[in-house]
Amino acid sequence: MKRLFLLTLSLFSMSAVLAADYRLFTDQDGRTIEAKIIKLDASMKKVTLERRNKKKATVPVNVFSEEDQKYILAWKPDTSLREAPQTENPKPLKKSELKQIAKRYEEEMNNKEWRISDSRSIYVLQVLNDAKYYYDVGTKTISVIDIEDSAFELELEINATPKRNVVEQGKHDRVYRGWAILCSNGDVKYNSFINPHPVEIATHVISKTGWKYKFKEPIDIGAFVGTLESCGIPTFNLTSNSTREDLIDEVPKIADWVMENGHKHDTTQPIAYYPEDLIEDKLKKVDQYF
Structure with missing residues (x-):
């Protein structure tokens, strides 16, 4: 042979x-x-x-x-050609500057006229998932609840009247949390309610794939690889033709790369970095899945 x-x-x-x-x-x-x-x-x-x-x-x-x-x-394996170009960390904004930016952005978000037909709106990403359970979905309040070096956490509150066949009749408010990621000049580049950061997308699909593997759910490996590549994340030896068994070795490698490099990774200019503690929180269970 x-x-x-x-x-x-x-x-x-x-x-x-x-x-x-x-x-x-x-x-x-x-x-x-x-x-x-x-x-x-x-x-x-x-x-x-x-x-x-x-x-x-x-x-x-x-x-x-x-x-x-x-x-x-x-x-x-040489992953250098598949990694996004790295740049130095931008100079952090002062706390007073961050507070002013956060307040201004909060006002802009609350004054924005959101449309249900807008495919990138908060409605499609968050609210329509509840439409079959609620009437009058759409009233919202967006507030800044925490501020960090290069990002601030947003809270989205939705007021909706539940339908009669919904058990939780008393719960009218739906609350979601997300992050607004800032460029070095203070402009908001990513808002997880509307256009998530590539690292956020990557951590989500990595964690979800690990969960599916552990609980023997079907996994579309081609879609998984394609999503990571679109985010500029190296997939090492994993390809669209890989088998489920290949995930055992490769997904933890990918997760380790994101844990180490994700906080200084962005695929387009101007650079906006994703908070390191969020990456750790989302990927801390990946090793347990395999």
């Missing part, structure tokens, strides 16, 4: 000058192949190689020479 695999690979022509991520691998019979490592399962001693024609194959590490085995087992 080992010889058949290497014989098949050896039918492809070899280049004298290899690209940086391709190299010549030699098996224990002296035959060579040109390929690059795209995945390593060190616990099972198996490696996945990709040839220049993009065909992939997974084989035991011990089919290769001793030197190549050492190279393979020492291999680490």
Whole structure:
């Protein structure tokens, strides 16, 4: 089986000058192949190689020479090309400046004319989920309840009359909490009620995927990978073709990357960073899921 695999690979022509991520691998019979490592399962001693024609194959590490085995087992995935560019942290605003910005933003949010037809409005993201239980959904009050270095926490209160078939007849108020994330100049770039920060989206899908894995719920791995990539989050060895078992190793790696880098990560200018304590709070259970 080992010889058949290497014989098949050896039918492809070899280049004298290899690209940086391709190299010549030699098996224990002296035959060579040109390929690059795209995945390593060190616990099972198996490696996945990709040839220049993009065909992939997974084989035991011990089919290769001793030197190549050492190279393979020492291999680490390179995520540098998939990480968003990093910049220095902006100079924090003064507390007095933050309070003025928060007060002004609170007034703007409360004076805004929200439309149910607005697909990015608070109504669609939060209120319409309750429409089947309530009448007159739409009256709201938005207030700032906490201020931090580069963000402030918002509270959204919705007054709605419950329908007769709703058990909780006495509960008219619905309260939601979210965050407004500031740019270094004090402008609000992200509001989690309207346009969530990419790190917030990433932490949500990572945590949700972990929960689904633990409780054996269906997982759309392609959608999971696509969402992370759209947020500029590295997915390491995880691809849309990965299996459910691949999640065991890769999702904790992704969560660790976000825990370490998420508070200084943004994919577009001007930069606005997501609060580090929120990241930790949302991802603290991920390791338990796997």
